[in-house]
Every structure is written in structure tokens, then in C-alpha cells.
Amino acid sequence: MSREPQVGGDDGRVQASGTKSDGGSDSDVESAIRQNRPALITYITAGDPSLEATGEYVEALDRGGADLIELGLPFSEPIAEGPTIQAAINRSLEAGTTPAAFFDLVDGLDTDAPILVMTYYNMILQFGPEADVRPFVERAADVGLSGIIVPDLPAEEAGPLRAACDEHGLDLVFIVAPTTEGERLDRIMSRVTGFAYVQARLGTTGARADVSTATHDGLARLTEYDVPKAVGFGVSEGDHAAEIVEAGADGVIVGSALVDIVADHGADGDAPAAADLEAKARELKAGARRGTTDDRAEDTPEPEQP
Amino acid sequence: MSTIDSDHDGEERRDSTSTFGDYGGQYVPEALMPAVQELEDAYERYVLENEDGFMDEFRRRMREFGGRPTPLQRADRLSDRYDRDIYLKREDLVHGGAHKLNNALGQVLLAKYMGKERIVAETGAGQHGTATAMAAAHLEMPCEIYMGRTDINRQRPNVYRMRMNGAEVNPVDAGSGTLKEAINETMRDWATTVETTHYVIGSIVGPHPFPKMVRDFQAVIGQEARDQVREATGRLPDSVVACAGGGSNTMGTFHAFVPDESVALYAVEAGGSSLEIDADAGLAPNSATLSTGTDGVLHGAMTRLLQSDEGQIMESHSVSAGLDYAGVGPELAHLVESGRVTPVTVDDDAALEAFHRLSELEGVIPALESSHALGYLEHHHEDLGDLVVVNVSGRGDKDLETVLEETEKRDLEAAPDVEVFDG
Numbered sequence A: 001m002s003r004e005p006q007v008g009g010d011d012g013r014v015q016a017s018g019t020k021s022d023g024g025s026d027s028d029v030e031s032a033i034r035q036n037r038p039a040l041i042t043y044i045t046a047g048d049p050s051l052e053a054t055g056e057y058v059e060a061l062d063r064g065g066a067d068l069i070e071l072g073l074p075f076s077e078p079i080a081e082g083p084t085i086q087a088a089i090n091r092s093l094e095a096g097t098t099p100a101a102f103f104d105l106v107d108g109l110d111t112d113a114p115i116l117v118m119t120y121y122n123m124i125l126q127f128g129p130e131a132d133v134r135p136f137v138e139r140a141a142d143v144g145l146s147g148i149i150v151p152d153l154p155a156e157e158a159g160p161l162r163a164a165c166d167e168h169g170l171d172l173v174f175i176v177a178p179t180t181e182g183e184r185l186d187r188i189m190s191r192v193t194g195f196a197y198v199q200a201r202l203g204t205t206g207a208r209a210d211v212s213t214a215t216h217d218g219l220a221r222l223t224e225y226d227v228p229k230a231v232g233f234g235v236s237e238g239d240h241a242a243e244i245v246e247a248g249a250d251g252v253i254v255g256s257a258l259v260d261i262v263a264d265h266g267a268d269g270d271a272p273a274a275a276d277l278e279a280k281a282r283e284l285k286a287g288a289r290r291g292t293t294d295d296r297a298e299d300t301p302e303p304e305q306p
Numbered sequence B: 001m002s003t004i005d006s007d008h009d010g011e012e013r014r015d016s017t018s019t020f021g022d023y024g025g026q027y028v029p030e031a032l033m034p035a036v037q038e039l040e041d042a043y044e045r046y047v048l049e050n051e052d053g054f055m056d057e058f059r060r061r062m063r064e065f066g067g068r069p070t071p072l073q074r075a076d077r078l079s080d081r082y083d084r085d086i087y088l089k090r091e092d093l094v095h096g097g098a099h100k101l102n103n104a105l106g107q108v109l110l111a112k113y114m115g116k117e118r119i120v121a122e123t124g125a126g127q128h129g130t131a132t133a134m135a136a137a138h139l140e141m142p143c144e145i146y147m148g149r150t151d152i153n154r155q156r157p158n159v160y161r162m163r164m165n166g167a168e169v170n171p172v173d174a175g176s177g178t179l180k181e182a183i184n185e186t187m188r189d190w191a192t193t194v195e196t197t198h199y200v201i202g203s204i205v206g207p208h209p210f211p212k213m214v215r216d217f218q219a220v221i222g223q224e225a226r227d228q229v230r231e232a233t234g235r236l237p238d239s240v241v242a243c244a245g246g247g248s249n250t251m252g253t254f255h256a257f258v259p260d261e262s263v264a265l266y267a268v269e270a271g272g273s274s275l276e277i278d279a280d281a282g283l284a285p286n287s288a289t290l291s292t293g294t295d296g297v298l299h300g301a302m303t304r305l306l307q308s309d310e311g312q313i314m315e316s317h318s319v320s321a322g323l324d325y326a327g328v329g330p331e332l333a334h335l336v337e338s339g340r341v342t343p344v345t346v347d348d349d350a351a352l353e354a355f356h357r358l359s360e361l362e363g364v365i366p367a368l369e370s371s372h373a374l375g376y377l378e379h380h381h382e383d384l385g386d387l388v389v390v391n392v393s394g395r396g397d398k399d400l401e402t403v404l405e406e407t408e409k410r411d412l413e414a415a416p417d418v419e420v421f422d423g
């Protein structure tokens, strides 16, 4: 896929580099959120049930209105994941998904939404011949990935990956948990690029029936930071998206609810799964828009010419 | 305490206290970072500085409840057999039947001092779960244990013991249903309940400060043994031998001897059925992490791992559940890299033989884990010098079923037929 700025899809989404007040340029990821606010960020596990299917699903999510797409590169010990995504990771590993094949898939994708990879630190370390993060980041940049999210890498340990991402122009998204406070919160918010991944509740990923109060609290204490905030962990319906955006989020992240759709369709019938994913993305995006109180959603900027 | 520090060329810098050389660190989800740092603080205050008399209370309880100190015993028949002085450090005599209580009691007590209300722990062989359940009952803390389904099936007696002590035992069905999956699931519980719950990790693994803290609770093994061997023989041993799964009995035994350069330290890993790995199947038929593993990050630390080229963690194997783990403590990884500790392996067959040998010759039934350390003597005693200390990390009662079953499949030297009565 191309990392050149380009005009967005039929719903007026924009993928373009914005300009910050300090003269610095927003990344693909940051502009995808800022310019499509409230943004929809979707997660599925790559290789579940196959990498070919993932290709179709990504395109369906892109058509359905996803502004950013996270692809999970499966790791055998997914400690931050609940049962739904654990099962998806197992299906993907059983199908033989490898990092090399994952990168090849991404290389062939053509989406308006920038794509991020979400994986565990050991997968990043082991891509090259030695334990070193750089070969992974280099390849990620080559195939047009825009950023990396690592659920088991706190900011304290992120020095080498931060440096490699900076060198290759990739965003490194940090998670902000309900337990993140004080000085650590300040430091993390000052190091995030792309967006801050606001964890809606303690625990693991997984679709939930409601929006936690931790979400409201979490967003309330982040208002002072000028970094886009997207809320994930448990978001599964358009109404959740609306509530979260109303509470001040710039985007919502939905994973398990989409992975459930993939799981329900099993290995056969990629086309119906793709159609359902596209419809679910539309529902979520519409929900997110309902949450805007100041009509910012209708105010979406005109597509910029590259 | 590790910090995010940007003064240095815009790069974050880690404080060396969270690492051992290149190993260790704190690779945990953000939600757990505050808890890990709270634990660092509690570790420094209570364990290192004995605030509020924490360590005094810990030592008193280990005497009165735990049965410390344990003896260092000369093994007369083994000494004859190997033609040198063999001493056994009898951690099998600690309450519960293994060294595990040293750590479990320390951490449950620390959780109390920290004001936590609930304990979770993983267990492999069930020894750590048992020790944690006992400590939790002793100190009146609610306790939940995660245990892989395979391990539940091969360590029944320990499952019942945990439940007798009032702990809930949660089976883990993921993967091969052994220790690694149990740790994953306990971390998930902790990430959900972190505000009220302490995770009593069972070995010198996990994010800083666990590897150091668990080692410090276990270091009593080597401190006692070092004094005892000098009292008995007037000198330091030539070598010290201990089995290594995660490595807590290992570092517990070695720690006091690390500065004694004349003392060779042998970490005996499970050779399983073979040292060859089947990369396509993701299987390592052994748990020889220090001997054959490569560097990577698992369960919160940079360490040596059994993993595929791509970074997927392998399913390990050992006849002994307590050694069956694809990782190892970062401190051991470091001491092996620096050359201070020598990693060696003993396979399933040799461990079973050693189990029978010690039972028959010395009247001590060792844990299958400890049998690996004992098994090393059989073919390598000549490398070990004149005076050898072997840590018997636990007793073998929990293993009797496995041993009977596994012995039946094999033609083992030193194995009595316990099913047949003649006379």
C-alpha cells in the first residue's frame, strides 16, 4: 500500500498530512483521527482464519468507514487478551501465520485507512537474526504500516523501539490504563505519537455490554493533553461508540466484536463475513458520529488535494 | 526504581536495578505498571530495609510455621557410591514438602503489609500453589490458584491439598495446559484485579522486582547450607548442584555462594526425552532453556527462552511438572552468560533412576524436580570435586503416581517393582 497522502473514500474521509501549530507535521495516524473525528479504529487478528481472508476483511472495514485499521500479528502468549482474541490468535497460529507472510499481505493492501500492527514485544524482537527491534520496524515501514502498538511494552522499556520508530517515521502508540496516574501519565502522554490508546477498564480485551465508568474518568483526566485519544477494551456497539465520543474521545477502538463476526463465519464464506464486517463498521461509525455534540462530525474538512 | 527518563538523547533509560546485565526488566501491560512499581517500593522498604520488622516476622514464621532451618545431611551411601562427600540440603523438609513455602509465605506476608485483600498465584507441579494456599490460610488471605489442565491431571494430590487449605483452583485449558498457560491466566486475573490483589509469582521469573524479591526470600537455603557445610567440614564445597525450572531453588541455593569463586555452581535443567527441538510443530521435548534457549521476552522479563525463529514460545516437556517451563529467571540467564553458573541437563530417564536411587539408598524420596539435580551426580561426579552440596528442593510424595506410570514404560536401573509382593 502507498503511504503517500491521498484523498479519502466515498464518505469524505481524508488521509492527508495535517500541519501542527508548532509547524511539525501530523503523522498519517494522527491526521486520520483529527480529520475524521470521531474516528473509528478497528482491530482484527491477521491470519484468522487465513491471511487471504484478512485481506478481504481489511478492505471491507475500510469501505465500512474505519479510519484506522489495527492488525494483530499473533503471538503464542497473548497475556493482554480475553478469550475472544485469544481464540482468534490460536486460529491464526494454527493456520500457520508468520510475520513474513503478514508483512507480504500488508504490502499488497490498498486502503484509505492507515494500518497499524498490534503485537507483543517478543515478536518484534525476533524478526531479525538477533534479538533486535530494528529489522521489524524497517520491514513494517517498507510495507507501508503506519504505526505499532505493543500491549506488553510499557513506556519504561520502550526506548529502543521508540528510537527505531522515530527513525522510520512510524507512530508508537502507548496504552493509558485506568491505573496510570501522576507523573507517569504526564511522561507517557508526552511520548505518545499517533494517538493515546485509552484502556476503558482494567482487565483484558473483550466485548462488553456497557461502557465502564472508568472510561468517563479516564477521558476526564486526559482533556488537558493535546494528543488524540481513542478508547478501547470492551466497545462493541454503536451506542457505546456514541457514549464514548460524547465523553470526549476522539476515536473508538473496536476489536472483539469484529473478531466475533469473523469467528461466527468460520473458515468458509469470506464474502458474507466481509459484508457483515462492513455493516458493523458502518454501525459503529454512525454511533460515533451520534456522540458528537458540537457537530464536528458534520464539519469534516473537505478532502485536501495531495 | 525504573523510570521513564528523557534526559538522555531523547531516549528512555532504564535504571540498572531492574535488570541483571541484559536480562530482566518490566515488560508488562501498562495497567500493571503501577502495581509493579508499588511492589518495588514495598520490596525495598519491607524486605531490604526490614521496615516495621517485616523480615523478623517472616523469619519467625518460617521457623514456627515453616520448620526452618532445614538440615544439611551427609548422604553416606551416595558418598560411598561416588567416592566423595555428598551433602544434601533437605528443603524437602520445609512445611508443604518443598522450598516453595520460603517464597510463598514471604509474598503473602508482604501482601498483608501492603494492605492487599486477595492472593492469586499460578502453579505448575502444584507445589507453589500448595505453598501459597497454606501461607494464605495461615495468614487469613483469600486465595485463587490457576493451574493448567495437564498439570491438574498429573498432580492430583496437590490439587486436593490446595482445596483442603481453602484455596480455589481454576483449571486453565489453553495450550498444553501447563505452567506457561497458568502464568498467562494469572497475569490476566491480576490485570483485572490489580487494585486489591497481589500476584504471588512462584519462581524468580516475571517483571522486576519479582526475580530479586523471590530470590531474596529463597536465599535462606544457601545461607544456611553455606554455614552448615562449613560447620560440618570446615570448608566451602567444591560444587553446589540444584535443579532449575524457573530457577528459584537454584538461585536460592546459589545466591550465598556466588561471591565464593572457588565454588562451582551447576544448574541442572530438564533434558526431557531429547534436546532436539521440532520447530515446525513448535515443540521442545525438554525444558533446557539455559542450555539451548535464545534471548527474548516472556512473562515480563528479557531472558532465555525456548522459542521458534519467529518468536513463538514452544511447548516444553519434562517428566517433572515443576521444571516444565519454556523460560527461566533472568538472573540465572545472566549468571550463565557471565560464566558463573554452568547449565547442564539430565533427561527424564536419568531423573527417574535418580529418584529410585535416592529413595532406596538413603531413605529419602525426592521430588522429580530435585531428582534431576541428583541425577547429574551419576555420570558427572568426577567433575564436581571432593565436597558436593546438592539441593533436594522437595519431596517426591506428589510424584508417586507419575513415577509408577513412567517407570513401567521403561527398563530402569535401580527401580524396584513396588506392585509385586514376594513372600
Ligand SMILES: Cc1ncc(COP(=O)(O)O)c(C=O)c1O
Pocket: B098, B099, B100, B124, B125, B126, B127, B128, B202, B203, B204, B243, B244, B245, B246, B247, B248, B249, B250, B321, B322, B323, B367, B369, B370, B393, B394, B395
Ligand atoms: C520440588 C520442586 N523443585 C523445583 C521446582 C522448580 O522450580 P524452581 O526452578 O523455581 O526452583 C519446583 C517447581 O514446582 C518444585 O516443586
